[in-house]
Amino acid sequence: xxxxxxxxxxxxxxxxxxxxxxxxxxxxxxxxxxxxxxxxxxxxxxxxxxxxxxxxxxxxxxxxxxxxxxxxxxxxxxxxxxxxxxxxxxxxxxxxxxxxxxxxxxxxxxxxxxxxxxxxxxxxxxxxxxxxxxxxxxxxxxxxxxxxxxxxxxxxxxxxxxxxxxxxxxxxxxxxxxxxxxxxxxxxxxxxxxxxxxxxxxxxxxxxxxxxxxxxxxxxxxxxxxxxxxxxxxxxxxxxxxxxxxxxxxxxxxxxxxxxxxxxxxxxxxxxxxxxxxxxxxxxxxxxxxxxxxxxxxxxxxxxxxxxxxxxxxxxxxxxxxxxxxxxxxxxxxxxxxxxxxxxxxxxxxxxxxxxxxxxxxxxxxxxxxxxxxxxxxxxxxxxxxxxxxxxxxxxxxxxxxxxxxxxxxxxxxxxxxxxxxxxxxxxxxxxxxxxxxxxxxxxxxxxxxxxxxxxxxxxxxxxxxxxxxxxxxxxxxxxxxxxxxxxxxxxxxxxxxxxxxxxxxxxxxxxxxxxxxxxxxxxxxxxxxxxxxxxxxxxxxxxxxxxxxxxxxxxxxxxxxxxxxxxxxxxxxxxxxxxxxxxxxxxxxxxxxxxxxxxxxxxxxxxxxxxxxxxxxxxxxxxxxxxxxxxxxxxxxxxxxxxxxxxxxxxxxxxxxxxxxxxxxxxxxxxxxxxxxxx
Numbered sequence: 001x002x003x004x005x006x007x008x009x010x011x012x013x014x015x016x017x018x019x020x021x022x023x024x025x026x027x028x029x030x031x032x033x034x035x036x037x038x039x040x041x042x043x044x045x046x047x048x049x050x051x052x053x054x055x056x057x058x059x060x061x062x063x064x065x066x067x068x069x070x071x072x073x074x075x076x077x078x079x080x081x082x083x084x085x086x087x088x089x090x091x092x093x094x095x096x097x098x099x100x101x102x103x104x105x106x107x108x109x110x111x112x113x114x115x116x117x118x119x120x121x122x123x124x125x126x127x128x129x130x131x132x133x134x135x136x137x138x139x140x141x142x143x144x145x146x147x148x149x150x151x152x153x154x155x156x157x158x159x160x161x162x163x164x165x166x167x168x169x170x171x172x173x174x175x176x177x178x179x180x181x182x183x184x185x186x187x188x189x190x191x192x193x194x195x196x197x198x199x200x201x202x203x204x205x206x207x208x209x210x211x212x213x214x215x216x217x218x219x220x221x222x223x224x225x226x227x228x229x230x231x232x233x234x235x236x237x238x239x240x241x242x243x244x245x246x247x248x249x250x251x252x253x254x255x256x257x258x259x260x261x262x263x264x265x266x267x268x269x270x271x272x273x274x275x276x277x278x279x280x281x282x283x284x285x286x287x288x289x290x291x292x293x294x295x296x297x298x299x300x301x302x303x304x305x306x307x308x309x310x311x312x313x314x315x316x317x318x319x320x321x322x323x324x325x326x327x328x329x330x331x332x333x334x335x336x337x338x339x340x341x342x343x344x345x346x347x348x349x350x351x352x353x354x355x356x357x358x359x360x361x362x363x364x365x366x367x368x369x370x371x372x373x374x375x376x377x378x379x380x381x382x383x384x385x386x387x388x389x390x391x392x393x394x395x396x397x398x399x400x401x402x403x404x405x406x407x408x409x410x411x412x413x414x415x416x417x418x419x420x421x422x423x424x425x426x427x428x429x430x431x432x433x434x435x436x437x438x439x440x441x442x443x444x445x446x447x448x449x450x451x452x453x454x455x456x457x458x459x460x461x462x463x464x465x466x467x468x469x470x471x472x473x474x475x476x477x478x479x480x481x482x483x484x485x486x487x488x489x490x491x492x493x494x495x496x497x498x499x500x501x502x503x504x505x506x507x508x509x510x511x512x513x514x515x516x517x518x519x520x521x522x523x524x525x526x527x528x529x530x531x532x533x534x535x536x537x538x539x540x541x542x543x544x545x546x547x548x549x550x551x552x553x554x555x556x557x558x559x560x561x562x563x564x565x566x567x568x569x570x571x572x573x574x575x576x577x578x579x580x581x582x583x584x585x586x587x588x589x590x591x592x593x594x595x596x597x598x599x600x601x602x603x604x605x606x607x608x609x610x611x612x613x614x615x616x617x618x619x620x621x622x623x624x625x626x627x628x629x630x631x632x633x634x635x636x637x638x639x640x641x642x643x644x645x646x647x648x649x650x651x652x653x654x655x656x657x658x659x660x661x662x663x664x665x666x667x668x669x670x671x672x673x674x675x676x677x678x679x680x
Contacts, residue, residue: 003051004163007077009104010088011097012059013370013488015116019088019146020056021497023156041504047156050163055082058408063103064207072408077107084110084162086155091121091128091143092489094258098250102172105139106200110162111170114155115143120489125261133257138170147494171199174245177233181206181226188222189215206230208239269367269489276368282375289368290457293359295450297352298436302446304351305436312344334525342521342585345609347510349433349584354506356429357398361501365493369394374487383465384472386410389419393464396426397457398505400638404645414476418468420645421655424634425464427457429509430580434629437584438622441614460630463662520582524549524575525589549575549586563628563667564621564675573628579635587613620674624667631663 010016024043041056060073077085087104089097094115104111115121115128134141140158144151161167174182185202193215195201205215205223215223227238234241276285316336323332363369372394377387392406403423410416427435435456443449472478527549545554545567552574553560553567560570568590576583591612613622633639633656642652 001046001049001051002163003053004084004159005053005055005080005082006159007055007057007082007085008088009057009073009077009085009100010059011061011090011100011486013367013486014059014088014090014097015146016059016088017056017501018365018494018497019086019114019116020054021494021500022146022149022152023052023054048160050160052156052159055080060100062100063107077109082109084112084159086112086114086159088114088116088146090488091115091118092124092126093486094126094128095247095250095254096486098253099246101137102246102250105137105170105172106197106203108197108200110167111139112155112158112162113137113139113141114146114151115141116146117489118143118150119145119148120491123263124267125263127259127261129257129259133253136253136257140167147491147497172246172249174242174249178230178241178245181230185219185222185226189219192216192218203242206238207242267489272490273371273487276371277374282371283379286372286375287454287458289363291450291454293356294453294457295446296359297355297432297453298446298449301349301352301355301436305348308348308350312340312348316340316344330529333529334522337529337589338521338525339518341588342524342582343514343518345584345588346433346517346581349436350506350509352432352436353429353509354502356432357505358498358502360394360398361498361505362493365491365498365501367488367490370487379465383469384476385415385419385468389415389468392419393423393426393461396423396428398429399508400424400426400428400634401641404638404641407645412478414472414478417646417651418471418476420642421471421651422464422468424638424655424659425460425467425631427460427630428580428634430635431629433581433584435626437610438613438626441610441622442619456626456630459627463631467658516579517581517585520575520578521585521589524582524586527552528571528586528589549590559664562671563624563664564618564671565625566616569617569625573632576629577633577636579637580629583629618675618678620671620678623674624671627670628663628667631659631666633659633663 008016008020020041020043024045043054043056045052045054055076057073057076063074085104085107087101089101101111101113113133115130118128121128128143130141130143140162142151142155142158144155146152173179182199182202185205186198189195189198189201189205193201201215205219206227230236230238230241236244275281319340320332320336323329360369363372369391373387373391375387376390380387380390388410389407391409392403394403395406396403400423403426404420407416407419407423410419435453439449439452439456443452528547530547549571550567553569553571556570556574557565557567560566560573565573568587571590572583572586575586588609591609617625639652639656642655643649646652
């Protein structure tokens, strides 16, 4: 069976991911490419005795590798050359989208255009003659609606046809004068280098998009001479000549292939934007939407958590019954007190995590999340960033690692680094189980729980903003870039697309629970079980205190006492350095091994672990624990991601030290003030 590698390339907000979901269904998987520090989605689909390997590349406005995300797309295309490229285009913005098409045509790779959102274009009175457009630019053009799977079959047929007929790539028909310069430089490059695509290199050298040091002196001299000739002939800077040429050509094509009609149907997007982007209503509405998501997280998540908890309780009791009641079996202990109490204590919060991802996916797919960048831009500029920085920050609510990698959309290096070092203050999904556990201890009613959770998240956002401002005033001083972003029309999200996106993000939580958390739970159980002193139930607490983890907790206990904690909380803080969810696991293991029943967590106030925490620690102390886990350094994976994205360990180390100081100081202040207020 022949395998065909197909890359999906398009500008942001053109429905690229929706098309990928429609083409791949449930056959998606995460892939890593050599030299890349970010994960990409791939899918292998069998179609007419062909194996189509679809690759979903990052959205990019152009292939000029100035911004980090653009460079990634270019590098992946060059290093893992696809057989065919699908260029997804928003039918409502043909001329703007065709600029990227012009650059893709220079890659010497067969290309197929997919005009997406044709239904929205038609509703606006925009009709594109695909046959004429295909004839003008010399490449196949398919019109469709990815969300409704319209045009998918035609697209698949065209992919097979293009591959089987070995359709030759075509080039952009620039003006005769510019073409002569391109051909002249291409021949020189071919003569003095081993370039695989001399024409592309010639264009990039004229555009100043390729370092001259990669070529020898003969080529560099020829480039400078040709650039002088172009400027003398056109009176235009050579770096901008292709920009002008591409828009000239596609403006002509658009006038020939696109027809506009007056439609009576009113576009609802401007009406909605008049409310959602209103100067006074925009921010309150954004917070309202976030509150609604948190309300759903608690209201729908609580019953599910109870069901999962009951399942783990049953499993724990069933396994324990295999041994005598007074058994001191290490095997029983590692299964019940280690694996079930540790991993199970985290897995019960899976409904909350998936519901959070579901809400975020819905906002993204509806077109609202792009508006969030615009809404926040006026506030972000006050701290030296742009609204574009808030997009990866919002992604940080899911996981800090992809959020940090998402900063590649920020072209300004100083803004990007300031954003990277601020993102870990955004509460990732790993912290959510901790918040749900601790908030449920002293807050009754889902409405108040959702409001409290919103306040916690806002506190983290505030910390991120203050950090970014401080960094932009000191380490990363410099001018910022204005926000330039295309706002897609509002649309009803595809249920399938939202569910796929939710699963792709949520399954990482399950994988972490099944790998990292499982391994950490077993290690923490061992550290809390050994060295063994006695099997006598009467001294189980002494056993835990004198274990290796207990000794670690005792070392940090003097500092933890200042925030109302003890050696158990101290050991849980230390354990959470590997992964935040381990905080819950460690407390479950500690109280389980201390003689209490296996403590799996529920949102009910009378459940075992919550009950033990409320009996052991005061309200100010619990609040301090929440603040510490909110502001403390992220997991090891985030630590590594910061190093990769900044290119230096010093920024990762700086952030860890800085966040530890901030978290400890804030937690101590919260506990001490809370204690004073209660005493008064």
